Amino acid sequence: MPGISAGPVTSRVLGGAAAPHPTPHLQQHLEQSPEQRRAADIIRLLMLYRPLLDAFVIDFFTDGLWAQLPPAWQPALASATPVQLAGLLGGRGGPGAAWPLSLLAFAAAARALAFPRGCPGGSPRPPCQSSHLHPLLRRHVKPKKQHEIQRLGKLLKRLSQATGCERVVDIGAGQGHLSRFLAFGLGLSVTAVESDGRLVGLAERFDQELLWELGKSKGLGNKRPSLQPLIPRAPQHVAGRLDPAAPWGEFLLPPDPPGPGPTAQNPLGGPGGSEDGGQVLVTGLHACGDLSPALLWHFARSPTVAAVALVGCCYMKLSTTPQPPGCPLGYPLSTSVAALPGHQLSYRAREAACHALEEYEGRLRGGSPHLRAHCYRAVLESLIRAADPAKRHLGLQPGRKAHALSFPQYAHLGLPLAGLDPAEVPLDSGAVGAMLEQQHKVVAFCTLGQLLAPAVETLILLDRLLYLREQGFHCALVPLFNPRFSPRNLVLVAARTPLATVLAGLDKDSEDGDSSKDEDLGEAESPREGQSPHSPGHRP
Template sequence: MKNMFSQMEAVKTAINSSLKLIRLYDWLLDLYVLDFFVDDHWSKLPASWRESLRNIDTEYLGMILSGEHPNHILPLSLLALVSAVKALSLPRDNLKKYKIESLSCMDKDSCAGHPRLKNLFLKHVKLKKRHEISLMAEVVNHTALASKCEAVIDFGSGVGHLVRVLAYKNGLYAAGIECQNQLTEDARKLDHELEYTASKHLSKGAMSKLRRPTHFNVTLSTTNQLDHLSLPESMKSYGLIGLHPCGDLGPLLLRHFLNSDKVKFISVVGCCFMKLTNAGYPMSDYLRSLEFNLSYASTEISCHAIEVYCDRLKKGTYEDLKVHAYRAALERLLVDHDPKLKHVQVRSIKHSNNLNFRKYCELALERLGIPLPTSPHIWAKGEEDLAQWQRVVTVYSLRLALAPLVETVILLDRVLCVLEHGLSCEIRPVFDPKISPRNHIIVARR
């Protein structure tokens, strides 16, 4: 209990420090990139920042975001901000891997051990999902063994890739919950396809021991629904897993874990924080008492892929980033034409080197029926805006520098909520952030 109290105090301290920094720079977090020209975002930066960043090489921007030290003089306030964010944010490097050797892996008459079946679980799975599923399955299997729990339920299971690994490979009783009926039907078909392939290489005895996953078609909106699932006797107690449940679904799963003795552990990876409502954030009593809400703009940018963005800047492959300037220039054009068109939904257009501003506007507006201006002055102004594309990228990069801090507050709020209920909880950066940007898994046990 003493260690848990110390952990709670450490989490509270981390949250307080993070919120203090966010409060200082909420003006920066709340700058929407499409309003760059309409609201003159460049002028909102401190004068020393503007002077230093006016002609900065985009490669240096990538180095700054990565915490490196470019050969460029920067204001102390900016250096302090970058260092503070790095110090306060949850680590994102997946330095620790989970290597669990089970007896079944040594058994060649099994889905996990037969040499001809080593790619059995990779079929129909994209590379990003392969990475996530393999590591998530290791963490879940490890936690299930430690919890002496043989059953797991996966929410948002899609076509069942993860539950197939947990059931057929790890030997757990597994169930998938999916709201889309077609995905549930596809999951069942893939189960039969896997068993057909396995039957060509395994004995009848081994096939009879396979644990086929169960698939439910349910739209989850309250935790009460989970208590009424028609689970088999082998799943009367279970672990709860969620691989990137969207918005409030992650907090909903955590609350079910906290409120139900049936749930022995939970492993959940959050996603789409911009879709969180008051039901999903804050979760902890402590953060609710602070009465500090994160803005939509801050939660939205917290879900961006900062490592991939940094690599683009550092490698000079940033041409596609110019599209932010195109969209911001179009926003000024629309607002000047009619203020009611502010933030109107336009078609998303990818950047190409031969794409001029007028062509971009034609493509972006073609479904809205908004007439294009005829004045040469307006198009000239648009071209002047586009010439400042590096400033647009710079301000966006500064906002992105703060993104890990916002994500840290959201995730630590969830950890603290579990600790407040007297249960053990930890958070681990398991996935490679360049492959899966939302790479932290929250693991809690009874």
């Protein structure tokens, strides 16, 4: 894995000499684990720049956000080109303007405290069809998803071999693409759990199509020596909702709304273990909002679960209000993070953590017309608020191709969504023109928010890792997917036994994956021999 510093990065980057004799506060800091220190450092950084982190770009003009930036930053950012902003964001290439040292220190601290997301590697073009997935497993699956299920599937196979568990429970399985690969492609026994009954029906239909094709063709993989033949072993699909507050033996609730099928059964089995008396692996690919912490909560209480591999998403949907005693959900999960002053994260901060950093940097470097969309929306918000101050943050979506429109065209689509008549709003006024001329400032302000976003995601994931560590589990965070294609690419892996054999050699998995032909696999370095599997990452 790419290296993650074990020390307090903020003090090293932002300055300050170490005291000759540790103060009580410093002594306590040194006694913390590297992950606890990193979490504390991130919180201190976020507290320094909380107004920037909590600001909504659509309020750029209505709230005068530019004037709220440090005065020393404003001239440099106002004159910076998109390519120079990309260099500030990615830390590659020297500044093209006289950046203030405080701005450089801010950017360096934000980058240093965030978990390494893996080397993008390969070509910057989008992923193509995966030549190392069986053709029948590519059906109905977009290339991005093919990349994800192949990489996560290999990790789960390694977990299966290390734990001796061949049963996998896929929570939030959707249309069953990952479950299908695990079952048909890797020969694992899979139970796919999905709360939407329509998706369950679609997944079962796709399974039947695949079984029919296998029977007809006798396995296309036999014609491709590089591909393993598929195994005619479909997943079992269960329609049900995860009940985060239930005892571990009562894992599921009926789907919402209840479907016509049988009542949802707990795939983890009752107190005696799983259905076959053995243990299971649990996985969730982009488990949304509170589903991720609920999975970890059940894992921590369920002796039948040997290991978990989880990729979260939609952090803005996490619960942040205090939960009932004994039922930690949302954020924070760990007592370590909950005890840190200033650990709270606003909705806006958690939403920012879901941004696609690499994609935004690519847009900056390419001068993408998509960049004007932020300015358009901020100007539109100003017009809406001027017409009706009660209308604020309405969640308007004038169209996915808004960047290709002129602003009057954009406004004619957006104003009716706010209940306003475009004919009654001055769209060609000097004030509108003056705001549109500040697009470069809006883009620069967005770039500063993007700098902080990975640190916020790191804090959320650190909280989950520390929660598992507090329960005595072995755990790691692995940048498994190519971040160019899969922004939520960090996989949290936890087990009741050491993970060294599971994590070792993941870089070889990427080498014999699709990188040579499809160029859709990122690089991930494995920990060296003897390094602790407890660490969220390892210095190469």
